[in-house]
Amino acid sequence: MGTLALAAKITHVPSMYLSELDGPQKGYRQAAIDGHIEIGRRCRELGVDTIVVFDTHWLVNAGYHINCAPHFKGNYTSNELPHFISNMPFEYDGNTDLGQILAERCRHWGVDTQAHHATSLDPEYGTLVPMRYMNEDRHFRVISVSALCTVHYLDDSARLGWAMREAVEKYYDGTVAFFASGSLSHRFAQNGQAPDYANRIWSPFLETLDHEVVEMWQRGDWQTFCDMLPEYAVKGHGEGFMHDTAMLLGALGWSDYREQAEVITPYFGSSGTGQINAVFPVTPQSGAAIPSAVSSVQPAQHSKQGRL
Numbered sequence: 662m663g664t665l666a667l668a669a670k671i672t673h674v675p676s677m678y679l680s681e682l683d684g685p686q687k688g689y690r691q692a693a694i695d696g697h698i699e700i701g702r703r704c705r706e707l708g709v710d711t712i713v714v715f716d717t718h719w720l721v722n723a724g725y726h727i728n729c730a731p732h733f734k735g736n737y738t739s740n741e742l743p744h745f746i747s748n749m750p751f752e753y754d755g756n757t758d759l760g761q762i763l764a765e766r767c768r769h770w771g772v773d774t775q776a777h778h779a780t781s782l783d784p785e786y787g788t789l790v791p792m793r794y795m796n797e798d799r800h801f802r803v804i805s806v807s808a809l810c811t812v813h814y815l816d817d818s819a820r821l822g823w824a825m826r827e828a829v830e831k832y833y834d835g836t837v838a839f840f841a842s843g844s845l846s847h848r849f850a851q852n853g854q855a856p857d858y859a860n861r862i863w864s865p866f867l868e869t870l871d872h873e874v875v876e877m878w879q880r881g882d883w884q885t886f887c888d889m890l891p892e893y894a895v896k897g898h899g900e901g902f903m904h905d906t907a908m909l910l911g912a913l914g915w916s917d918y919r920e921q922a923e924v925i926t927p928y929f930g931s932s933g934t935g936q937i938n939a940v941f942p943v944t945p946q947s948g949a950a951i952p953s954a955v956s957s958v959q960p961a962q963h964s965k966q967g968r969l
Contacts, residue, residue, distance in 0.1 A: 670938070692929070753796060815907045870897050
């Protein structure tokens with residue numbers, strides 16, 4: 662019935678908002694903003710009605726959660742970086758029906774997921790920053806999915822992504838985009854050193870690792886990337902423990918995916934972290950069951966803190 666028309670891994674660095682404001686940083690994130698505008702333009706061309714964001718700034722400690730309230734409006738200040746995002750206005754429309762369909766199919770495939778529509782919960786900036794540049798006119802409806810998952814396995818996140826794609830294609834009458842909103846390496850600069858790392862990666866190791874990953878994406882070596890993702894999430898300081906990326910690749914077929922990523926905004930450093938905007942072409946999937954490549958995803962190893 663429905664269509665997954667576009668899939669992308671996107672940045673949401675708060676310095677994008679800061680670069681709008683008068684001051685020494687004005688304009689220095691224009692490339693990232695332009696990348697969001699381009700992805701939004703493509704969504705419009707493809708007839709997308711709803712954008713589903715896997716948001717690595719929505720922290721959850723049990724289950725997976727979907728914010729599908731009918732309407733979002735407010736002024737957002739980041740509790741993490743209030744000197745970057747302060748009193749940023751937002752207003753978007755949600756999609757309650759699709760959110761409930763997504764949650765039902767995830768539960769059908771054994772992934773504990775709840776949809777929240779009668780809620781005062783606002784989206785986090787992993788959703789709000791991209792929507793600021795892609796959806797200023799409220800053209801798209803918006804759904805946010807928790808992707809900072811503290812005690813979750815990557816295999817469940819991959820299965821969630823596949824289930825959500827099935828929900829769209831079999832049970833939703835419309836056209837949808839999926840965005841993994843998060844960085845690659847996410848090791849912030851040490852306190853007091855942030856200004857020195859405004860446009861840099863924290864370490865040569867992480868920068869080299871990120872570049873290798875981007876090259877894998879561009880040549881379509883998903884088998885290698887998927888095999889290394891659990892370890893990369895830990896040793897590469899992946900944002901949100903890379904659950905957003907697992908969700909996106911689950912929707913695309915995991916290691917069976919064969920397409921080459923298209924880089925829209927080239928890899929860049931921000932406060933020590935590695936960022937990118939990249940589109941992953943969507944290819945048809947067949948069969949009623951979750952493919953073996955998705956169902957056999959290995960659980961990620963947890964650290965002593967009980968996280969990835």
